[in-house]
Amino acid sequence: MACLALLATGALPGTVIAADDVAPTPLLGGYLRETRIVYPLTVQGWEAQGEKRYEQPELGVSVRYAQDAMPGWIDVFFYPVGEADAAVLDTHMRGSIADIGTLVGRQDVVAVHFDATRARRIALQGVEPESADGEVRTASGWIERASGRYDTAMTIGLRQLHFIKGRYSRPADAGGVPVGDLLDAFVGALFADVGIQSTGDCARALPINVIAAGQAPSDAAVDGGDDDARRAVLTPDGRVVAADGDAPMTQALAELGAVMRRQRFPGCVGATPVEPHVPEGHREIRIEYRAPSPSRALVSID
Structure with a gap:
């Protein structure tokens, strides 16, 4: 949770999407745009x-x-x-x-x-x-x-x-x-x-799935808080599920999830090509x- 607190102070915005509007990012030209x-x-x-x-x-x-x-x-x-x-x-x-x-x-x-x-x-x-x-x-x-x-x-x-x-x-x-x-x-x-270095959407914060108020997220890998109205979780399959997509803790989880994803699947070095x-x-x-x-x-x- 200390890691979450640090991320929350400077977290970049995640992509907020409705739970029913999840569309896969294409592997080539999307998730990966350039590889060296x-x-x-x-x-x-x-x-x-x-x-x-x-x-x-x-x-x-x-x-x-x-x-x-x-x-x-x-x-x-x-x-x-x-x-x-x-x-x-x-x-x-x-x-x-x-x-x-x-x-x-x-x-x-x-x-x-x-x-x-x-x-x-x-x-x-x-x-x-x-x-x-x-x-x-x-x-x-x-x-x-x-x-x-x-x-x-x-x-x-x-x-x-x-x-x-x-x-x-x-x-x-x-x-x-x-x-x-x-x-x-x-x-x-x-x-x-x-060495294989790739850039693209692989570097983005995780998308945030917004659920209806009062609906409880499930299958949490990391729990973002105890307040049901602003609760967010990071699921084992790499999704952030939250009732409030703009809450600082939700944004922090999106960034933390991206870091965890790059550790498990190394090779993404950012959104901008590097030499x-x-x-x-x-x-x-x-x-x-x-x-x-x-x-x-x-x-x-x-």
Whole structure:
């Protein structure tokens, strides 16, 4: 409550909306308007060969890494997901494996097999324990083509409001470290050295849902006061519910909720784009997202 008192003295206005008028903010062009990715050009001996930007903004960008001593290459994809937890990651991983399975009978693919998915968490500096940032899933297997069998692996992790996906395949008779272990170690090193900063509505105070006088808010994570006429609560799903949207404590809860949201889902650095530091041996990718037109809805990556 001391934190609430401090916030109440200088809280910025939240967006006050009626409880029945809640409309989702678009992920791209709304919640995220600009993203800057700073990534390393060298990861465990693998050298970045080039970038690819995709026409559909929800598909993000990819970077290809290769090294002379290893067959094949590692493709790394960065694409936005917004506020996601481990359950979203698990669902996306299953869907991505299923998508690879649909290649059977096409593109010279005869059969596809993946072993059980392995889960781990990469410890990242400044990330709260309750955040899913740093959660990673890896699956290894093989792809049978008419030209032969290839060992393959896929890793997907959550990092700063984005999915980071790694893909690696090599001939099955290549030997060496198992592809899944190799890719898992590569992604772990990449996570520790990449920075993704986004700006947009992700920095705003939480919207305030105004309820009818005398109606009691429920499911409070943080209670704003005992006076029923001016009572406000911050709910576990990230909403401020209050009878008086202009009350100082209501505004303070909206700001506190935004701070808690950014701790759980790191990567938002404000409403105004910033210039990230690009260390030597790194490269920056800048992506600007336009708000979607009513006639074109963004395709979900889930």
